[in-house]
Amino acid sequence: MKKGLLIILSGPSGVGKGTIRKKIFKNKKLNLVYSISMTTRKPRKKEIPNVDYYFVSEDIFKENIKNDNFLEYCQFVGNYYGTPKDKVEQWIDNGKNVLLEIEINGANQVLSKVKGDNIVSIFLLPPSLEELEKRIRLRKSESEEVIKERLEKARREINKTEGYDYIVINDDLNRASKEISEIILNKLKNISK
Numbered sequence: 001m002k003k004g005l006l007i008i009l010s011g012p013s014g015v016g017k018g019t020i021r022k023k024i025f026k027n028k029k030l031n032l033v034y035s036i037s038m039t040t041r042k043p044r045k046k047e048i049p050n051v052d053y054y055f056v057s058e059d060i061f062k063e064n065i066k067n068d069n070f071l072e073y074c075q076f077v078g079n080y081y082g083t084p085k086d087k088v089e090q091w092i093d094n095g096k097n098v099l100l101e102i103e104i105n106g107a108n109q110v111l112s113k114v115k116g117d118n119i120v121s122i123f124l125l126p127p128s129l130e131e132l133e134k135r136i137r138l139r140k141s142e143s144e145e146v147i148k149e150r151l152e153k154a155r156r157e158i159n160k161t162e163g164y165d166y167i168v169i170n171d172d173l174n175r176a177s178k179e180i181s182e183i184i185l186n187k188l189k190n191i192s193k
């Protein structure tokens with residue numbers, strides 16, 4: 001069976017990765033599955049455990065690191081985040097296209113481990129830093145201190161996108177979702193040649 005495509009979607013906190021993901025998942029031609037990450041961060045109001053994230057304690061996260069259960073993991077603004085590797089490998093082997101919504105350090109770990117044709121990386125940019133700040137504040141889920149840290153992190157991330165195959169600007173949700181769907185469909189066409 002033909003292997004699936006591994007899709008890395010990165011972008012600063014608040015840029016709209018989750019919203020875009022929900023939109024592109026409606027396109028059944030893309031044959032997508034979402035890799036649910038494990039995190040030590042506390043759930044936000046609207047987040048559903050085991051759907052948005054596997055929310056775990058730091059002890060459990062570290063146990064998983066020790067047991068080599070992650071494809072990649074990182075620390076981000078005081079919390080751990082990681083991609084459980086067993087399911088990702090199974091899905092790819094079964095021809096599913098797997099979306100990883102991860103930050104830059106994790107993306108680099110994946111890019112150095114997974115070689116070959118069946119991987120594509122996309123970085124989603126906000127139209128401006130001012131717009132990003134507005135979106136993070138609208139979410140009303142973080143303290144002022146965490147907002148500042150996330151914005152500082154975003155400033156640094158935005159300047160480190162050179163390893164990515166594609167940069168997409170989230171100026172308009174429908175347009176950006178369409179662009180990302182097309183990137184994935186094109187890549188699928190090329191690897192099936």
Ligand code: 5GP
Pocket residue numbers: 010011012013014017037038041072073074076081082083101102103104105106107
């Ligand atoms: P948030 O707390 O806003 O949900 O996520 C913070 C950052 O961590 C985001 O950039 C998000 O994409 C990233 N992230 C989420 N899950 C993972 C993961 O499993 N690995 C890595 N490296 N980053 C992740």
